[in-house]
Structure formats: C-alpha cells, structure tokens
Amino acid sequence: MPKMQLQAKLVNIEQLKNDIFKFSVEAKEIVKISKPGQFIEIRVTDQVEPFLRRPISIYNMDKENGILEFIFQVKGKGTEILSKKQVGDLVDIIGPLGYGTFDYSKYQNLAIIGGGIGIFPLYELAKEAKNNNKNVNTYLGFRNKEFVVLEKEFEEVSDELCLATDDGSYGKNGFAINFLKEDIEKGKIDSIYACGPLPMLRAVKDLAVQNNIPCQVSLEERMGCGIGVCLGCSVKVAKSPIDNPQYVGVCKAGPVFDATYVDF
Amino acid sequence: MNTEIDFAGIKMKNPVTVASGTFGYGREFAEFYDLSKLGAVITKGTSLKPRNGNRPSRVCETPAGMLNSIGLQNPGVEYFAQNDLPFLRKFDTKIIVNACGNTIEDYVELCRILNNLEIDAVELNLSCPNVCAGCMAFGTTYEGVKEVTSAVRKVLDKPLIVKLTPNVTDITLTAKGAEDAGADGISAINTLLGMKIDIEKRKPVLANNTGGLSGPAIKPVAVRMVYQIAKAVKIPVMGLGGIVNGDDAVEFMLAGAKAVSIGAGNFIDPYVAPKTIEGIEDYLERHNINDVNDIIGKVEMN
Numbered sequence: 001m002p003k004m005q006l007q008a009k010l011v012n013i014e015q016l017k018n019d020i021f022k023f024s025v026e027a028k029e030i031v032k033i034s035k036p037g038q039f040i041e042i043r044v045t046d047q048v049e050p051f052l053r054r055p056i057s058i059y060n061m062d063k064e065n066g067i068l069e070f071i072f073q074v075k076g077k078g079t080e081i082l083s084k085k086q087v088g089d090l091v092d093i094i095g096p097l098g099y100g101t102f103d104y105s106k107y108q109n110l111a112i113i114g115g116g117i118g119i120f121p122l123y124e125l126a127k128e129a130k131n132n133n134k135n136v137n138t139y140l141g142f143r144n145k146e147f148v149v150l151e152k153e154f155e156e157v158s159d160e161l162c163l164a165t166d167d168g169s170y171g172k173n174g175f176a177i178n179f180l181k182e183d184i185e186k187g188k189i190d191s192i193y194a195c196g197p198l199p200m201l202r203a204v205k206d207l208a209v210q211n212n213i214p215c216q217v218s219l220e221e222r223m224g225c226g227i228g229v230c231l232g233c234s235v236k237v238a239k240s241p242i243d244n245p246q247y248v249g250v251c252k253a254g255p256v257f258d259a260t261y262v263d264f
Numbered sequence: 265m266n267t268e269i270d271f272a273g274i275k276m277k278n279p280v281t282v283a284s285g286t287f288g289y290g291r292e293f294a295e296f297y298d299l300s301k302l303g304a305v306i307t308k309g310t311s312l313k314p315r316n317g318n319r320p321s322r323v324c325e326t327p328a329g330m331l332n333s334i335g336l337q338n339p340g341v342e343y344f345a346q347n348d349l350p351f352l353r354k355f356d357t358k359i360i361v362n363a364c365g366n367t368i369e370d371y372v373e374l375c376r377i378l379n380n381l382e383i384d385a386v387e388l389n390l391s392c393p394n395v396c397a398g399c400m401a402f403g404t405t406y407e408g409v410k411e412v413t414s415a416v417r418k419v420l421d422k423p424l425i426v427k428l429t430p431n432v433t434d435i436t437l438t439a440k441g442a443e444d445a446g447a448d449g450i451s452a453i454n455t456l457l458g459m460k461i462d463i464e465k466r467k468p469v470l471a472n473n474t475g476g477l478s479g480p481a482i483k484p485v486a487v488r489m490v491y492q493i494a495k496a497v498k499i500p501v502m503g504l505g506g507i508v509n510g511d512d513a514v515e516f517m518l519a520g521a522k523a524v525s526i527g528a529g530n531f532i533d534p535y536v537a538p539k540t541i542e543g544i545e546d547y548l549e550r551h552n553i554n555d556v557n558d559i560i561g562k563v564e565m566n
C-alpha cells in the first residue's frame with residue numbers, strides 16, 4: 001500500500017472542546033486509498049524542535065471531495081503547536097499508515113466500543129460498515145458530561161448508539177462495556193472493534209474471549225518514524241515465549257490488531 | 265560539477281548515505297523516491313542470527329532529537345541475503361551492511377558470510393549502546409577496536425568501515441585502533457548514551473532505562489569528533505549525527521568527513537536525503553566550487 005507525504009491545505013477547523021480540535025484537510029490522494037483504522041503522521045513545525053512527527057488517527061474521509069478529517073486533543077507541545085494553525089495553512093502529513101486495519105467483512109452484527117479520545121478512529125469504521133449494510137451497535141464511554149463529544153455524528157452512523165458516562169451525568173450510568181456485555185448476552189453481537197484507554201481495551205478483550213467473539217483493538221505506542229523502519233513502536237506477540245519475546249510494530253502490523261494476537 | 269567520491273574504495277555518485285537503523289532495508293523509502301539517488305544505503309544493523317530486540321517502550325522524543333533502545337532487532341543475515349538484498353540490488357546505489365555481534369566469533373562468522381554476498385562494503389557496529397553483552401565492550405578502547413577489526417579483516421576482502429561510539433574519553437584512540445587493524449574507513453558517530461525520566465511516574469520513559477541519543481541535539485558533538493578523527497587518521501571518515509539538510513552535511517565535510525550519513529532526519533522528512541544532496545550542490549554552486557572533494561577538511565581553525 002503506497003504512502004505519501006503531502007502539504008495538506010487546512011480547509012476547516014472545529015473546536016469540539018477547549019482542548020479538542022477537528023481539522024479538515026485536502027488530501028485527495030491519501031483518502032482515496034485509506035481504510036478505517038489507519039492513521040497519519042503530522043509534522044507540526046518545519047524546525048527540528050519538537051523533533052518527531054505525531055501519529056493521529058483518521059477520523060473521517062470524504063472520498064468524494066478528497067477531504068481527510070482528524071481530531072486531536074492538546075496534550076503536549078506538538079499538539080499545542082498544531083492547534084494554533086489557521087484555515088488556509090498547510091499541514092505536513094504522511095499517510096495512510098498502518099497495514100492492520102479494521103476488518104468486519106465476515107460479520108454482520110458489529111459492536112464498536114470506544115472510550116474518551118479513543119473514539120476518533122471508530123467513526124470512519126462505523127460509517128463505512130453502515131454503508132455496507134452491517135448492523136452497527138456503538139458504545140461510547142466518557143468520564144462525565146463535560147467530556148462527551150461527537151454524539152450526533154456517531155448517532156448518524158450507528159443503528160444503535162449507547163452513550164455512557166462513568167458518573168451517570170449524561171447518557172447511561174456506568175462503563176460502556178457493561179452495556180456491551182448485556183447485548184452480548186442477548187446474542188446481538190458477532191464481532192467487536194475497540195479503541196480507548198488500556199484498562200478498557202483489556203476488559204473488552206477479556207469479555208470477547210469469554211464469549212468467544214472475535215475482537216479487534218487499536219493500539220498506541222510511542223513512534224519514531226511511523227512508517228516501519230525504526231522498529232520503535234513494538235508490542236509483544238502474545239504467544240511468543242517469555243524468555244524469547246517477539247515483537248510486531250504498531251505502525252506496520254497495527255495499529256489495529258486481533259486482540260488475542262498481542263499483549264497490551 | 266563533480267559530486268562523486270571514492271570512500272574507502274567505494275565509488276559513490278555523491279557523498280550522501282542513509283544511516284543504519286533509520287532506513288530499514290530501504291523498502292519503505294523506495295515508496296517515496298528512487299533509492300538510486302543515494303550515494304549508498306547502509307542497512308539496519310544485521311547479526312548472524314535473528315534478534316528480537318528490547319522490550320517497549322523503545323523510543324522517545326527529546327529536545328531536538330530522540331532516544332532509542334531498539335536492541336538491534338533484525339531478521340539475521342540469511343534472511344537479509346534472501347529477501348532484502350535482491351530488492352536493494354535493483355537500485356543503482358552502493359550497499360553497505362551494518363554488522364553487529366556479541367562476540368568476536370560472531371563478527372568473524374558474520375563477515376565471512378557477508379564477504380560472499382553482492383554487497384559493496386561492511387560497516388562494523390562496535391558501538392551500539394543497547395546490547396549489554398555486546399558491542400560497547402569492543403568499541404570503547406584502542407585494544408578492543410583493534411582486536412575485533414583485525415579478526416574481521418582476515419576474512420573480509422570488501423571495504424571495511426568501522427563505526428565508532430562517542431561514549432569514550434578520546435575518540436582518536438579508537439579511531440587509531442581501527443586504522444591500525446587495517447580498516448578502510450571510519451564512520452562517526454553512533455548515538456550518545458542518554459536517559460529521559462517521566463517525572464509523573466518517576467520512571468525512565470524507555471523500558472531499557474537508557475538509550476541512544478540522536479538527531480540535531482548531537483550534531484555539535486559529532487562535528488567536533490569528526491574533526492578530531494580526520495586529523496588523527498589517514499583513512500576517510502563518514503560523518504553523521506543530526507544531519508537534516510545540505511548545510512549540516514557541508515559542515516561535516518568541512519570538518520573532515522568525506523561522506524555523510526543521515527539517521528533520525530529520515531523520520532521527520534522522508535525526502536531528507538535527496539534534499540541534502542541538492543543542498544550540497546547548491547552550496548558548491550554558490551561558492552563556485554566544481555568538485556565536492558574540494559571542501560573536505562577545508563575548515564580554517566581560529
């Protein structure tokens with residue numbers, strides 16, 4: 001799968017929260033070939049500090065107009081600089097990255113579950129799956145009312161949306177996974193796709209294993225290059241021996257993995 | 265304008281190479297540009313047997329650079345010979361294999377195999393800071409460098425480059441060790457040993473605790489060392505450490521480097537190497553110099 005570098009023109013900025021931004025950029029060549037779960041690497045400056053590119057998931061692809069959208073939270077200096085860009089500026093991106101993408105083709109009743117800022121890569125998945133006439137059940141968890149984003153967007157691309165907050169201040173009360181569990185028990189789910197904080201991912205994996213349901217997770221790891229050359233972004237292969245652990249790269253074999261294939 | 269150089273018997277169309285461990289075996293970058301543009305490709309550190317590398321996290325960003333503790337993950341020389349070498353051979357560029365091992369016997373056996381492959385040269389990695397039992401021990405003393413280099417020299421007819429670690433008190437000593445053992449060239453520098461602490465977790469960010477520092481942050485150290493080495497030995501020096509453009513490359517060449525290599529710079533701009541070649545040409549043009557060889561070592565000290 002070819003990857004490319006583009007100076008992508010920023011055509012729209014939407015501030016979803018104080019510290020969460022949605023950028024829409026012109027990247028026709030990249031969206032033409034991207035798949036749900038893939039990401040891009042953004043260089044936020046043409047100087048050498050901060051040095052590395054930042055990996056950010058593709059949120060939405062408007063293939064018709066060649067627009068790529070991504071959403072990021074301001075965490076440190078890289079995302080801070082990025083958030084200062086204005087409409088009309090160019091954003092230096094490389095993409096699409098990652099060979100491990102969400103694959104739902106063999107299934108019909110999908111559970112898509114995300115937590116916090118981990119929900120961003122799930123939108124394109126839900127949208128595409130719904131367009132392919134899959135039954136899309138989406139479960140989104142947030143800490144509380146203040147953190148809820150993209151409710152309408154996910155509603156439009158889900159057959160059923162379950163939005164939950166840990167403290168019950170908005171939507172359902174409790175962890176999103178509890179509601180997924182109920183639906184699994186009702187026999188509504190035949191496959192699971194997850195992205196979010198590690199504790200959530202681990203719980204989802206356990207649930208999937210217990211119920212013998214195939215499950216894919218999208219993982220994060222610190223990256224050097226993002227294109228598969230530095231071998232910096234490794235995760236351990238679950239079945240490899242403890243005294244001779246084997247690794248695969250998140251930027252290459254991932255970021256989406258079969259949940260039982262890797263340790264996380 | 266002439267950009268051709270003869271580095272340690274390797275005839276390169278220009279002095280720009282890409283550094284070991286930052287370019288894989290070339291496949292990923294071949295999606296961005298024709299590797300035939302490069303003076304040479306230096307492969308990922310390759311060992312006799314496959315190595316799985318260190319526990320993650322393996323990389324982190326630091327001011328104007330990064331730390332890595334990959335631990336020489338590589339598929340081993342047999343796999344390289346069968347799968348990656350045929351791919352690299354399709355390009356009109358020189359192929360230099362970065363060789364690493366744990367023992368002198370490892371290095372010798374590996375170089376015996378490399379000697380029979382269609383490659384242009386071997387770069388001995390005596391300097392990786394991330395493998396405890398290995399290279400560092402050989403790489404930090406005159407005797408150590410001389411011993412491994414001599415052993416390898418006996419089985420290797422191809423040009424032999426020795427890559428030096430900067431984690432020493434006097435790099436001219438290890439450089440002389442390589443020269444006295446019959447090396448054809450030197451490359452410097454490998455990464456500087458460093459550490460980054462996550463102050464919230466009160467733990468080093470790298471699982472290995474320490475790692476090798478690279479990127480523009482180390483450039484002044486590298487330039488100084490290249491200058492010292494070039495003064496101390498007669499064999500040519502390949503300069504690297506923080507190069508991200510033609511100006512950086514020229515700086516190394518003025519300090520005494522005959523060739524240059526680009527490492528972590530490849531991560532921030534996939535086109536950095538071809539751009540660096542153009543940058544060197546621009547410099548030569550601006551200064552009315554016809555031959556790139558005429559800038560090597562031409563710094564005038566104060």
Ligand SMILES: Cc1cc2nc3c(=O)[nH]c(=O)nc-3n(C[C@H](O)[C@H](O)[C@H](O)COP(=O)(O)OP(=O)(O)OC[C@H]3O[C@@H](n4cnc5c(N)ncnc54)[C@H](O)[C@@H]3O)c2cc1C
Nearest residue numbers: 054055056057071072073075076077078079220221222325
């Ligand atoms: C495959 C992938 C997809 C991602 N998708 C998104 C997304 O869609 N939206 C979003 O807001 N965030 C996403 N992230 C996390 C995002 O990359 C980090 O929040 C961001 O790199 C932080 O950079 P900074 O300059 O703000 O922080 P700093 O603290 O200044 O970053 C320092 C270094 O650490 C790295 N780093 C810090 N946090 C992370 C992290 N969680 N994962 C990997 N590297 C990190 C940075 O890239 C940088 O190299 C994704 C991460 C990965 C690996």
Ligand SMILES: Cc1cc2nc3c(=O)[nH]c(=O)nc-3n(C[C@H](O)[C@H](O)[C@H](O)COP(=O)(O)O)c2cc1C
Nearest residue numbers: 283284285309332389453454478479505506527528
């Ligand atoms: C991720 C990474 C992996 C590396 N792996 C190797 C290696 O296998 N063998 C080696 O001799 N040097 C290795 N190096 C060192 C580089 O080749 C180079 O000497 C060093 O990074 C300094 O150059 P730079 O500042 O341009 O990156 C590695 C560097 C990085 C960043």
Ligand code: FES
Nearest residue numbers: 224225226231251
């Ligand atoms: S980040 Fe370099 S190999 Fe994945």
